[in-house]
Amino acid sequence: MRDVGIVAFAESQLTYGTTNTPVEMIVPTVNEVLKNAGIERTEVDFWCHGSCDYMTGQPFSFVAAVDALGAWPPIIESHVEMDGAWALYEAWMKIQTGEANVALVFGNGKSSAGDMNRALTLQQDPYTVAPLWPGLTAMEGIGACAALQAGTVTERQMAEAASRARRDGAKNGNVLVSGSESADELLSRAVTSAPFRDHDLPAMADGVSAIIIAAGDAAKRIAKRPAWIRAIDHRIDHQNLGWRDLARSTSAAIAASEVGVHNDKVDIAELHTTFSHHEQLLINALQLRPDATRITPSGGALVGNALMAAGLSRFGHSARAIFDGTADRAVAHAQQGACLQQNIVAVLEGN
């Protein structure tokens, strides 16, 4: 395996209700990540993009994104209908084949273009589940109830996750919601969609995330302290909620085991928590120790969830902690699908 590191990260200002087109949204962030890396676009030898047609309500919505890349002369480029974190995976794989050394990956999503709670229902079985239009929140509610009943997550842990996300969000600045409420204060609020209170739900956002990864010497040239991707793995679970143990995230646990998350101490872990109960499910699956590991210091997707970009942002924020020396070993996680159906986990190291 070649040594490959994250060398630059940029994230757009998160908003909700932008009037910009996807191309207008992507251009500044792609330019910014190139500037952060201090390289020209001609030095990028592979580009990979993650987005979802159903968010823009338009087939081939990613095609126009090529216009945002200055793809002339023609570039080597690919697209995944997945969160940008999987675009990073494809680029990492491409570099492993030896056919590329420097790759720029990005994910973008405009959650405000539609009703995402409803649209995400269309990921479900089109014959038996989707026609019932359960909505994402209801499906996640089933998952949260299962976890609460099994005791793998407590209501207090959910409130603590939300409380910390809102406080960290206030420090991060680039989030949609923030606050200083304690877990007790949050628990005193009304249940709005059992077992959820409003703060248990993600703050849907419009945004773009971009990362540059590079192999060996190129990485050392671009970054003072690359965040080396020591291992990365992704796994999927059954979709049928009735076939899964929703009190656990089996696929996240497999991915974490494959990359050896718990082989050494983890300084920070950026978890892609879209509903507050996910955090404890992921801590369990990744076997993290919250007393030794700082969990999602960026605030995470609970306070700003730009679909298709939020997962890649977790990789970016993990890498930043390596860049600035806050962490020597970090875990980055992203997920998609109802009830943590699909998970990707990476271990990043500074040395």
Next chain:
Amino acid sequence: MGANRCAVIGVGQTNHTSVRADVSIAGLVREAVDRALESAGMTLADIDAIVIGKAPDMLEGVMMPEMWLTDSLAASGKPVFRVHTAGSVGGSTAIVAAQHVMSGIHKRVLTVAFEKQSDGNAMWALSVPTPFGVPVHAGAGGYFSPIIRSYMRRSGAPAHIGAMVAVKDRTNACKNPYAHLHEPDWTLEKALETPMLWDPVRFIETCPSSDGAAALVMVSEDVADTMNVPKAWVHSTAMRSEPTMFAGRNQVSPRAGELCAEDLYRKAGITNPLEEIDVCEVYVPFSWFEPMWLENLGFAPKDHGWRFVEDGVTEMTGKLPFNPSGGVLSTNPIGASGMIRFGEAAMQVMGLAGEHQIDGAKKAMGHAYGGGSQFFAMWIVGSEKN
């Protein structure tokens, strides 16, 4: 190149037709997957990772359907990856799957691409009006016909060349049991009498709308060496993209296609593609793209692609057969069409193409393109190790 070797050891496709009302989307996918696994002598339990491709999710109305297909592919606990690169997706999905092996990450990879166009309305899904964008309400035919016109004007090609390609491909399709259209009685005269749809594209010169899927099993060299099955070794893969429109863009022979082919040949050690490649499965959804791609891919000199067609070079008996399977002109489940090209190329060098086998084929090209002739995916496969 430091990449590990990769071999195709299983190829499967569905019986393609307008409406596969007998199967669900999952059933359609499994038909192709089961045939690919059977030809590889494997089961789903042997597979390490699955790579799925299809064109816009709106064609069927299922968002990111690979998540739902997890259960029908027994993929729970495994990596499942989804590619979407417009019309080239079947090809780029095969390439991403090959990279799962060439990177050394996985040893046994299944890839499948599909489209069940009868579950939706492709013409609608391809022509959704977008705010602030150029409306393309005419579907793909309306988009590509002016480009074809431009090719005819530049090259001086006579008007019957497109119909010649169509008759060849529809005739070839009769030798392919999986092809959507089996129409044995076409003649050039009859073809030229079919209605004009998008001038200069006649009815026979355009692809059908199909339900279908294609699947490949790819393995690492150490696995392939232990298996006593026909193999197609992946000699090289290449992809290129360019923007849809800008002033001065050559839409007839896009630079991205030329560069992609050059890169492909270089990596495969091919210096004279016309002499060294035995058969091509090239993405020709409108007949005129055959002479256009003959030039774009470096087989024919500029403005001479149509002469190759007229001289029978691309016939099954010619020097460089194009689409002995019948091609996209005879079968077009959009998301799967590129993978069918890649799989048919593999079948040729594996000696598994049956009645449409080109005798002694040792090197074959699979080709796909998409968007406004702007995304390209290609591979060269060979009967011998590269």
